Amino acid sequence: MTQLTTELNLTLTVDRKTVLADGVVELQLKARSTLPPWEPGSHVDLLLGPDLVRQYSLCGDPADRRYLKVAVLKEPESRGGSEHVHDELKEGQQIQIRGPRNHFPLVESPRYQFIAGGIGITPILCMIREAERAGADWHLLYGGRSRESMAYLPELEQYGDRVRIQPADTDGLMDLDSVLGSPREDTAVYCCGPEPLLNAVEERCQPWPAGALHLERFAPKALGDDVVDTEFEVEFARSGVTAAVPAGTSILDVATDNGLFVLRSCSEGVCGTCETVILDGEPEHRDSVLTEEDREQGCFMPCVSRATSARLVLDL
Numbered sequence: 001m002t003q004l005t006t007e008l009n010l011t012l013t014v015d016r017k018t019v020l021a022d023g024v025v026e027l028q029l030k031a032r033s034t035l036p037p038w039e040p041g042s043h044v045d046l047l048l049g050p051d052l053v054r055q056y057s058l059c060g061d062p063a064d065r066r067y068l069k070v071a072v073l074k075e076p077e078s079r080g081g082s083e084h085v086h087d088e089l090k091e092g093q094q095i096q097i098r099g100p101r102n103h104f105p106l107v108e109s110p111r112y113q114f115i116a117g118g119i120g121i122t123p124i125l126c127m128i129r130e131a132e133r134a135g136a137d138w139h140l141l142y143g144g145r146s147r148e149s150m151a152y153l154p155e156l157e158q159y160g161d162r163v164r165i166q167p168a169d170t171d172g173l174m175d176l177d178s179v180l181g182s183p184r185e186d187t188a189v190y191c192c193g194p195e196p197l198l199n200a201v202e203e204r205c206q207p208w209p210a211g212a213l214h215l216e217r218f219a220p221k222a223l224g225d226d227v228v229d230t231e232f233e234v235e236f237a238r239s240g241v242t243a244a245v246p247a248g249t250s251i252l253d254v255a256t257d258n259g260l261f262v263l264r265s266c267s268e269g270v271c272g273t274c275e276t277v278i279l280d281g282e283p284e285h286r287d288s289v290l291t292e293e294d295r296e297q298g299c300f301m302p303c304v305s306r307a308t309s310a311r312l313v314l315d316l
Contacts, residue, residue: 012095014027042057043100046070049084052084113188140159150165217270241258252303274303280311
């Protein structure tokens with residue numbers, strides 16, 4: 001549900017920085033006191049500098065309230081975040097985070113099919129540990145460019161034949177049909193990775209039961225060519241402010257221009273930081289994070305989503 005605008009930043013220390021694979025480092029972040037609770041699928045914002053905020057999935061142990069762990073891939077076309085983590089962040093340095101928050105929760109299920117591509121293994125890793133603890137039947141298909149680029153292989157290979165490692169340079173593309181070809185009523189499918197993998201998994205899961213597939217995206221899902229922006233009116237109910245939202249301007253920017261403080265991070269409808277609730281009106285959801293159930297409950301991302309009605313009332 002809605003993230004509170006009073007969410008505080010936490011200051012942690014980079015306790016350990018470890019190279020896990022080619023282009024991947026793990027940060028172990030130490031707290032001064034007990035950390036907030038979190039569950040598999042959660043992520044945090046790393047506040048790396050002025051206007052430099054990036055989201056990373058937590059991949060440590062939720063039971064350990066002293067440390068948080070994230071693994072960061074150095075992107076070839078980094079916009080500054082992963083480059084800063086790899087090249088500038090040092091052990092012993094302090095860093096601010098915001099969160100944790102979770103839009104990729106692990107639902108209870110007797111069986112799980114996990115699918116991870118590259119750095120998408122980070123949220124999946126926690127889920128595997130939780131599924132193992134719960135005694136569930138689970139399997140993982142994990143692909144990457146090469147074995148050298150794939151993080152956490154030593155831990156995962158301890159699980160034996162429940163884990164299939166498929167590096168593209170030796171084994172080709174991931175064999176999705178082998179794990180998704182036959183829909184199952186007892187299986188929750190969890191997938192995280194690059195957009196082509198997510199699209200391929202979505203396509204193969206169309207015959208599966210509703211709600212079986214759970215995805216986490218690193219980038220916003222592409223909008224259709226028929227999307228048209230039109231001006232509408234927004235009322236921020238708690239603040240008593242009503243304003244026009246012009247075409248090409250986000251609700252979040254209009255809120256900021258009118259003196260409202262709303263937490264924001266990615267501004268792309270991926271991280272969930274700015275989530276609020278619709279009180280009235282017809283929304284046009286453009287985010288890549290909310291489930292259909294979330295949307296039915298009125299959840300809304302004002303950074304990218306708009307309205308099909310002339311007026312939208314938000315709980316801000």
